[in-house]
Amino acid sequence: MDIRPFIDGTEDETVRSVLTQGSEKMIRKIAITTALLSQFTVSAIGATEQWWVAKDAVSKQCEVVTKKPDGTLVIDLAKTTYKSEAEANAAMKKMPSCKKATEQR
CATH class of the missing domain: 1.20.5 (Single alpha-helices involved in coiled-coils or other helix-helix interfaces)
Structure with missing residues (x-):
């Protein structure tokens, strides 16, 4: 009015x-x-956007994913969520199990 x-x-x-x-x-x-x-x-x-560091159970390769790992085919390595992809990538590079996989390639 x-x-x-x-x-x-x-x-x-x-x-x-x-x-x-x-x-x-x-x-x-x-x-x-x-x-x-x-x-x-x-x-x-x-x-709403979260990132996880996960390891493929078959190929044993580490990756950053946006879907929570299920624990069978994709295993959650850090048991932590990250706010950005860059933060998750930085954490993945520091993880010993991921370093071994990148050195073998």
Whole structure:
């Protein structure tokens, strides 16, 4: 609802200021609510991607995967999730069981 006709048509300065303040408060509440919702949405989206360091049970090769290893065909080596692929790759390079596999190639 547009309150401009009420504000413009009102001669009383007190009524005009009350109407203006009310709309400013409402706009401020909407802006704060929108900012908070977008912050939580962005955080939730970013938190969904996880990385694991895993070793293929058959080929014995280490790899970084985005799906949690099942423990039979793909074994979770670190029992840890990583927030980025780069972080998981760095951890994989430091793991002794992965170093041995890369040296044999």
